[in-house]
Amino acid sequence: MKLPAALPVLRGAAPPADTAGALLSVQQLSVAYGQSEVLHGVSVRVEPGQVVCVMGRNGAGKTTLLKGIIGILRARSGRVLFDGRDLTAEPAYSRAHAGIGYVPQGRGIFPQLSVLENLLIGLEPVGGRDDGQLEEVFTLFPVLKQMARRTAGVLSGGQQQQLAIGRALMGRPRLLLLDEPTEGIQPSIVEQIEGVIASLKGRLAVLLVEQFLDFALANAEYCYVLESGSVTMEGPPAVLDAQRLREALAI
Numbered sequence: 001m002k003l004p005a006a007l008p009v010l011r012g013a014a015p016p017a018d019t020a021g022a023l024l025s026v027q028q029l030s031v032a033y034g035q036s037e038v039l040h041g042v043s044v045r046v047e048p049g050q051v052v053c054v055m056g057r058n059g060a061g062k063t064t065l066l067k068g069i070i071g072i073l074r075a076r077s078g079r080v081l082f083d084g085r086d087l088t089a090e091p092a093y094s095r096a097h098a099g100i101g102y103v104p105q106g107r108g109i110f111p112q113l114s115v116l117e118n119l120l121i122g123l124e125p126v127g128g129r130d131d132g133q134l135e136e137v138f139t140l141f142p143v144l145k146q147m148a149r150r151t152a153g154v155l156s157g158g159q160q161q162q163l164a165i166g167r168a169l170m171g172r173p174r175l176l177l178l179d180e181p182t183e184g185i186q187p188s189i190v191e192q193i194e195g196v197i198a199s200l201k202g203r204l205a206v207l208l209v210e211q212f213l214d215f216a217l218a219n220a221e222y223c224y225v226l227e228s229g230s231v232t233m234e235g236p237p238a239v240l241d242a243q244r245l246r247e248a249l250a251i
């Protein structure tokens, strides 16, 4: 993808004060591992149906941000609001029940269980009810239907990624957190995952962590760049300074 010509960097742009209309509003979130704070006052906003990308080099704090949003890691300070509801003190399962789906880096599938069993586990946030999600997931990822009875551990990396996304979709999330879905995946599957994200656009909001710049810029409507645990750039892909972006991502 051709990057746009250099335009102003929106460094240190003030976080949106109002949360009206936002599906997700992360406000000045700080997260620490023990005494070591790695996320410093990060503010991120996702509108309903919007695809938003978080970029940054290794160790910038992208995964920590997603874990702070889903509640695997607790906030040291700041707030996580979802659909106007303050989830900051809520455990991860409450956030999943509220409508946040999470596809962790490395996929987090259960290798000993079958593909179908993995998918059915994804129904937990909706009380085990399948109102057609399984067929929808099979339509999005036909290979999962073909391999439904197979042990998930035998799937290729790309198939496991599809399974992880499919499992998250079984819970009918309104926001999907995707941590590096293209990592270690062959180009044809990257295209397929890109197609799925495109097909989800408008129906479901996606907060995508991605190091693959072209993938991020092609798919996101708004981007944040994290450096050392802080947002240093943000804006729609067309207004991000291409040179500065490459420097921030060390490309």
Ligand SMILES: Nc1ncnc2c1ncn2[C@@H]1O[C@H](COP(=O)(O)OP(=O)(O)OP(=O)(O)O)[C@@H](O)[C@H]1O
Pocket: 033, 036, 038, 056, 057, 058, 059, 060, 061, 062, 063, 064, 065, 105
């Ligand atoms: N369990 C942990 N205990 C202590 N420090 C951690 C832990 N997990 C991550 N960190 C540190 O927190 C910082 C941010 O890590 P994080 O995994 O969020 O970065 P990232 O941007 O997702 O990187 P990557 O692209 O490599 O996944 C890094 O300095 C990392 O070493």
